[in-house]
Amino acid sequence: MNTPPSPSLPSSPSPSSPLPPSGAEGTDGAPVRLGVLAPLTRPGWVEAGRQLLAGFELAVREVNDAGGIDGRPLEPVVRDTAADPGRAAAAVDELAALGVVAVAGEYHSVVARAAAARADALGVPFLCSSAVLDALTEEPTDRVARLAPAQSHGWRIYGDFLLGAGRSRIAVAAQPSVYWASGARILRDHLAPHGGTVVELDAGALAPEALCDALADSGATALLLLVGHPEPAAPIVRAVRADRRLAGILIGAPAGQPEFAGWAAELGGDGAGVPFLRYLPERPGPLGERVGKELRERLGAPPSFVAFEGWDTVAVLAEVLRSYGTDRAAVAGAWPRVAVEGTRGPIRFSRTPGIGVLQWAWAPVQVVDRDPADPDRFRVLHTG
Structure with a gap:
């Protein structure tokens, strides 16, 4: 991804006339x-x-x-x-x-x-x-x-999509992070009652080719990318797409990496057919x-x-x-x-059980991918 130009929103106020530290309302028309x-x-x-x-x-x-x-x-x-x-x-x-x-x-x-x-x-x-x-x-x-x-809400919906697609043995290529670890745990807990399993592959320790070897040995039918983009997500996608042993593997990215144009620009057709979570209504x-x-x-x-x-x-x-x-x-x-x-x-x-903040429960959730026939077009695969 390229660094964008400076945003057009103001980056700092005038230091000579700040609002009161309490944020109290003024009466002089100040911003x-x-x-x-x-x-x-x-x-x-x-x-x-x-x-x-x-x-x-x-x-x-x-x-x-x-x-x-x-x-x-x-x-x-x-x-x-x-x-x-x-x-x-x-x-x-x-x-x-x-x-x-x-x-x-x-x-x-x-x-x-x-x-x-x-x-x-x-x-x-x-x-x-x-x-x-x-x-x-x-x-x-x-x-x-x-x-x-909340992650637990959206990622459970993603788990339902995987089960509905017949993918119950899941491998996750993960980097160390509270966020990624939480996602893997949510999926494991959600899939287990349905006979599903989650196998974790260390994306920080395994080069893409070694990760493909481990994936082939795992018996998994789907690989979820719990990693950053473009590195190491893009090299992993290319390696999996090029490995004939993994032709039937579904690549997924629940965190939404394929939503952005940078994904399509980086991966082209290889980046299509990768389901991700998107928080939009179908219509x-x-x-x-x-x-x-x-x-x-x-x-x-x-x-x-x-x-x-x-x-x-x-x-x-x-x-x-x-x-x-x-x-x-x-x-x-x-x-x-x-x-x-x-x-x-x-x-x-x-107030939502298990959530310590005031929560909008819930924004609409979709599982979407880029259409392999037209990577600029999104297909809605599942809604929750």
Whole structure:
């Protein structure tokens, strides 16, 4: 993936006139500042960060065109996390000192977890746009809410797809990560009652050719890529596609790597037929159609579900700020009461068993792949 140009959203406010650190509402028409976190440089997933910001940018423009927040413009203050949890936590400190009313965004789960913990400790509301790790916070909190479905929800649906496709002996090529380990555990626990098994292959220790040898010996009928892209995902896909012993193997990527154009550009036809999770309805409603068209014009390409998550994040926050005020405590207290029509359905937050944050239960979930006959076209294989 190439590093994108600098985002058009403001990257920092004027240091001479910050909002009060409490985020309290002013009366002078000063901007309402909103902290935004996204991976904009490597090793972060830059393409995902660009999509997330495109959704934020479009929604912010629409909010401000409609009069802002009680006549005050909504001003995003963007910080690059670069997939670094420490950098994200430091950014939350900085944003809190600048007086943002809330922090929102982030794509990488481990990074979002660090941001959520720091925001909670500082009393700053955090709306997580895209990260799915179930344990977003160590303890239950009222300050953090999330739009993306929890990993356990989406990955169980992916497990149902595998079983329905007759794939019950699964190999996972995994890198060390709390996120990947959590995903493998969810799949193992979900498949076991149905006679399914999960075999783990160490993608950090095995070169692609050695991984193919281990895969051939495993008896698995599917290989799931629990690894980063482009490295080592792309070399593994090429090696498996080229190995005649593995012609019947289904390659899957539940975390969504094939969603982005960079996957298709890197792998071409080899990257088609790789099922992944996508958080979109099969048929968008009028709002989703309109926003999707405008996002496509902004991005110059079809928007991913991550761009819609960005737009929905701002829609939720704008409703909260207009209805309940810009005091941080008021914003956090509004999560259970807000009801917003999002691009993918009505959004409400509630307490969900096993999830310590206020959760939208649930965004629509699809299992999708790129059509081998036309890799630019997506096929919906399963819905949950």
